Amino acid sequence: MRSLFLLGLFPVLCWGQLSTSGYYQNWNAIRSAADYDLMLFRNRFRSDVGYDHDRYSATVSLDVRLDRQRGESELEASMREAYIDLFFEKGDLRIGKQQVVWGKADGIFINDIVNPLDMRQFLMQDFDNIRMAQPMVKGSFYLGEWTLVGLLNPEFQPGRFAEEGNNWEFKIGLPDSIMTPMPRLNTSLPNYIHKNEEVLPEASLENAEIGLRLSTFLMGADISLLFLDGYNDIPAYRLDRVVPTLHGFVPVQLDTYMTPFYYRSTMTGLNFSRPIFSTVLKGEMGYFTDRHFGDLEAEEFFSVSDYFQGMLGIDLSGPWDSAVSFQGVHRRILDYRESMMEDEIQMMATAMVNGAFANETIGLLALCIYDVSNKAGMFRFDLDYRGIDALSISIGTYQIWGNEDSLFGQFNTNDNLFLKVKYSY
Amino acid sequence: MKILVLVLFVGELLAQPTGREVMEKLDDQPEPKDVVSTTTMTLTKIVRGKERSRIRAITRSQKFYNGGDFSSKILIRFEKPADVKGTGLLMWEYRDSQRDSDHWLYLPALQKSKRIVSNQKNQSFMGSDFSYEDMEGRDLDEDSYNLLGEGEFFGVMCYKVEAVSVEKGTYGRRILWVEKGRSVIRKIEFYDQKDRLLKVMTVPEISKDGDYWTILRMEMENIQKPHRTTLEVSDIVYDSGIEDSFFTERYLKRVR
Numbered sequence: 001m002r003s004l005f006l007l008g009l010f011p012v013l014c015w016g017q018l019s020t021s022g023y024y025q026n027w028n029a030i031r032s033a034a035d036y037d038l039m040l041f042r043n044r045f046r047s048d049v050g051y052d053h054d055r056y057s058a059t060v061s062l063d064v065r066l067d068r069q070r071g072e073s074e075l076e077a078s079m080r081e082a083y084i085d086l087f088f089e090k091g092d093l094r095i096g097k098q099q100v101v102w103g104k105a106d107g108i109f110i111n112d113i114v115n116p117l118d119m120r121q122f123l124m125q126d127f128d129n130i131r132m133a134q135p136m137v138k139g140s141f142y143l144g145e146w147t148l149v150g151l152l153n154p155e156f157q158p159g160r161f162a163e164e165g166n167n168w169e170f171k172i173g174l175p176d177s178i179m180t181p182m183p184r185l186n187t188s189l190p191n192y193i194h195k196n197e198e199v200l201p202e203a204s205l206e207n208a209e210i211g212l213r214l215s216t217f218l219m220g221a222d223i224s225l226l227f228l229d230g231y232n233d234i235p236a237y238r239l240d241r242v243v244p245t246l247h248g249f250v251p252v253q254l255d256t257y258m259t260p261f262y263y264r265s266t267m268t269g270l271n272f273s274r275p276i277f278s279t280v281l282k283g284e285m286g287y288f289t290d291r292h293f294g295d296l297e298a299e300e301f302f303s304v305s306d307y308f309q310g311m312l313g314i315d316l317s318g319p320w321d322s323a324v325s326f327q328g329v330h331r332r333i334l335d336y337r338e339s340m341m342e343d344e345i346q347m348m349a350t351a352m353v354n355g356a357f358a359n360e361t362i363g364l365l366a367l368c369i370y371d372v373s374n375k376a377g378m379f380r381f382d383l384d385y386r387g388i389d390a391l392s393i394s395i396g397t398y399q400i401w402g403n404e405d406s407l408f409g410q411f412n413t414n415d416n417l418f419l420k421v422k423y424s425y
Numbered sequence: 426m427k428i429l430v431l432v433l434f435v436g437e438l439l440a441q442p443t444g445r446e447v448m449e450k451l452d453d454q455p456e457p458k459d460v461v462s463t464t465t466m467t468l469t470k471i472v473r474g475k476e477r478s479r480i481r482a483i484t485r486s487q488k489f490y491n492g493g494d495f496s497s498k499i500l501i502r503f504e505k506p507a508d509v510k511g512t513g514l515l516m517w518e519y520r521d522s523q524r525d526s527d528h529w530l531y532l533p534a535l536q537k538s539k540r541i542v543s544n545q546k547n548q549s550f551m552g553s554d555f556s557y558e559d560m561e562g563r564d565l566d567e568d569s570y571n572l573l574g575e576g577e578f579f580g581v582m583c584y585k586v587e588a589v590s591v592e593k594g595t596y597g598r599r600i601l602w603v604e605k606g607r608s609v610i611r612k613i614e615f616y617d618q619k620d621r622l623l624k625v626m627t628v629p630e631i632s633k634d635g636d637y638w639t640i641l642r643m644e645m646e647n648i649q650k651p652h653r654t655t656l657e658v659s660d661i662v663y664d665s666g667i668e669d670s671f672f673t674e675r676y677l678k679r680v681r
Contacts, residue, residue: 021507092675126534127535142673147675273539279542280540315540316542321548389479389506389507424510
């Protein structure tokens with residue numbers, strides 16, 4: 001085992017095959033609503049290097065991104081993934097920084113929650129960059145039609161969100177930072193919310209996240225049972241202290257300090273997909289225990305409840321070699337209280353058309369995600385020219401609508417037109 | 426004298442196989458247990474007299490079954506162009522022709538494999554002039570056959586067999602040119618449902634590797650639009666004993 005590991009680290013010294021691939025991408029977006037400013041000027045360079053042998057392989061993926069938006073530049077160089085695979089007769093072992101993909105859904109995450117999400121650019125992020133790889137050990141065991149996958153993630157990493165002032169700063173999760181009457185404070189004074197530094201769980205075996213996935217092919221269907229015991233990637237907020245500001249002896253305003261913290265939750269899930277007639281029927285669902293929700297009347301500002309979310313969808317062939325997909329999503333807080341900040345039930349629907357025409361020189365993607373509960377949503381249209389090998393030039397738009405306290409509606413001034421150029425090698 | 430001519434004519438008729446017999450002989454060619462090959466496709470578009478070409482390359486592994494539920498299993502790995510490199514397509518085809526094959530697509534950028542609709546056999550394969558059906562071939566019983574006569578192609582005599590789909594298919598009919606001596610296809614004319622010539626496939630290069638005839642080069646010309654695809658097969662390995670487990674999601678996801 002030790003020798004295999006060393007061989008993986010020093011691949012060029014031994015037998016096997018070294019491969020490289022990657023791309024350069026330029027992405028420009030102009031706001032198509034008031035201000036009409038340059039929302040994004042991005043240059044990204046990706047390089048994936050792999051080394052392969054019959055019994056093992058090594059992969060390193062490097063990413064350099066230079067963004068310019070709102071007059072500021074941001075340079076980020078990162079190692080997206082770096083892992084070693086060991087192949088055995090009845091199983092595989094992957095050790096290192098990696099992504100684990102569980103879901104069946106397109107464009108939304110139901111039980112595909114192993115890796116945290118990088119939401120700093122929200123919609124202006126290619127889908128393959130949205131998951132953040134984590135150091136993990138993943139073992140897969142194969143027995144006939146059955147596959148059992150076990151995961152161990154010793155170090156929790158939270159999801160990442162845009163910083164204050166960014167075009168894609170998330171405003172939901174905390175009460176309104178200007179003034180929110182909190183019934184439990186029993187006052188109608190202006191209440192200013194402040195966020196303390198977040199508290200991260202220590203990296204330890206005790207805090208490790210574990211996951212299991214059992215998959216099979218049964219009566220024409222792909223079926224997976226999933227279990228994950230780990231930390232929720234999005235923090236809950238605990239009320240820390242309330243400080244009144246006095247005018248003389250009379251309080252005139254309150255300053256409420258809240259601490260974001262991460263908590264454990266388990267997810268038990270089921271995925272399936274099966275062709276039926278000329279379509280593929282697919283589903284994804286998860287039952288989550290001990291989810292924390294903001295609660296204006298709760299002692300510490302949060303309540304704990306079990307939670308369910310599920311997706312049922314259908315993929316079918318459209319005209320001219322296109323693929324069409326429809327998905328319906330249902331989310332429900334199971335022990336709901338009226339004072340919770342989130343709605344008890346959330347319904348979403350997605351529709352997607354994806355196709356390649358004219359001998360695959362023209363690509364088209366149209367995606368609509370509609371938040372039925374909040375009458376909010378987004379529409380993406382992307383037309384792609386691929387007439388030259390390895391080069392693609394895309395023009396498109398994101399259109400976002402809805403009220404400001406909804407997931408999409410909070411970004412309703414971020415409608416944009418974009419131009420992307422990508423060269424792959 | 427008249428009797429002699431009549432006897433000779435009847436003898437000629439008796440010696441002439443039927444269209445079905447020509448196709449049965451073609452179908453009776455020895456089939457390998459498995460085959461691995463690299464296929465390079467050159468897609469050429471003709472714009473105002475100038476040719477613009479794009480290259481597609483795949484590695485294809487196929488295992489054939491003599492009994493059981495499956496007729497074959499195929500794993501295709503896309504090698505070129507760079508933006509689709511690593512994409513995998515796994516296909517399980519069943520002996521029961523009424524049963525749709527199962528298809529899974531692996532997208533390396535998303536690290537995700539997904540079930541895809543498999544019944545659209547008329548769709549273009551990787552943007553080429555070949556459809557999935559052209560690449561997969563057809564069962565003998567899916568068509569009825571009529572021997573149209575003989576003709577010379579690439580300097581060899583061929584039977585011309587008309588194949589009409591028993592059920593409504595992608596094409597109205599096809600005319601296959603099957604080499605008389607070696608029983609291999611050298612040309613196919615594809616007609617659309619309105620009986621207009623749609624595409625012409627020619628096979629300029631074949632070779633025999635052990636017991637097996639191998640098409641080394643095929644050209645498909647779209648008659649209705651200025652586009653053609655040249656397909657070249659190389660690095661062919663027969664009967665290497667590929668395990669059943671190779672044609673599973675495990676290997677579909679093993680990109681390199």
